[in-house]
């Protein structure tokens with residue numbers, strides 16, 4: 438018999454109403470910041486014998502020993518066991534931590550994996566909130582929401598800085614790398630099915646993401662493996678299996694079965710989508726895309742802007758201006774929201790010639806994707822260090838200057854077929 442836990446043993450309120458709560462520097466008791474010190478969050482599958490259900494351990498000093506307003510390391514490992522548990526579910530649980538912890542009154546959580554940041558307010562600290570309560574929240578929510586696969590759960594919360602450094606590098610990062618590698622070795626051709634995701638229909642009622650091994654959801658948070666696990670955990674849930682047996686057009690990645698699924702899940706709002714084109718029947722965009730790419734006519738290519746980039750693009754629009762015309766769950770030929778990881782995919786704009794169309798992106802984004810993108814360009818076109826040919830805001834923010842730079846570099850987009 439599985440018992441549903443409805444009460445969470447913490448000294449402050451827990452409700453989705455607190456999810457958007459911002460905690461300002463002056464109001465915060467303590468901060469954990471993965472961009473400055475070693476932090477991580479992780480789910481690990483264990484044998485039932487290794488787990489004492491509801492055991493919450495804090496390894497290191499508690500919050501009340503920290504100076505007000507100071508910055509620290511934190512790592513927490515949620516260990517689970519269950520007959521139907523699979524390691525593929527681990528990342529799906531982890532993705533939920535953000536929303537679980539944000540439901541705590543006076544606690545703010547951002548990011549995931551080893552790039553998390555947590556702030557705890559003075560009021561919440563004064564109410565008695567301590568490190569173990571993070572464990573209490575995660576324990577209760579994981580046990581409750583994943584009761585179908587989790588029989589036993591325990592949580593280890595590390596606040597010892599040295600321990601966080603050691604575990605981040607020797608435990609967490611290898612797990613994250615292994616997950617990413619598993620996906621890297623998969624292609625769209627190597628699987629029999631894709632998955633739909635409609636988690637964003639709360640905000641974009643007709644939006645459907647089609648998630649494939651080489652094209653993750655545009656939020657960047659749902660890979661094919663995640664969608665598969667989400668489907669297995671909740672077969673009636675947001676991710677449904679889509680077969681891909683009836684090819685209509687291999688070039689743009691259009692399938693009759695994918696179209697049927699998209700029609701059904703968009704309640705008829707969408708007729709047909711392609712997987713690999715931004716001009717012909719492009720996939721829709723909701724609002725939470727990590728990046729937007731859009732056609733830059735003068736250079737015969739596309740510019741990409743990521744959400745963090747506040748400046749101008751050579752298209753003549755900022756990210757938010759691009760977002761306001763691309764979002765909302767409608768098809769916008771020539772513009773498309775997508776995940777960061779998709780930029781180095783061999784399926785990125787495959788119908789229009791692939792990654793060779795990328796002529797500009799913000800410097801920081803370019804650096805993030807450089808290694809994988811250069812590998813892809815080398816494999817597809819035999820070009821070395823392709824990112825050196827791509828413009829950024831330090832080179833140009835207008836189309837004319839960009840074109841001169843691309844000509845100087847001999848960028849391949851200039852000699853490709855006209856896009857429009």
Ligand code: SF4
Nearest residue numbers: 634637646654656659
């Ligand atoms: Fe799902 Fe797409 Fe929304 Fe990501 S952006 S949660 S993949 S619908």
Ligand code: ZN
Nearest residue numbers: 637723724725
């Ligand atoms: Zn969305």
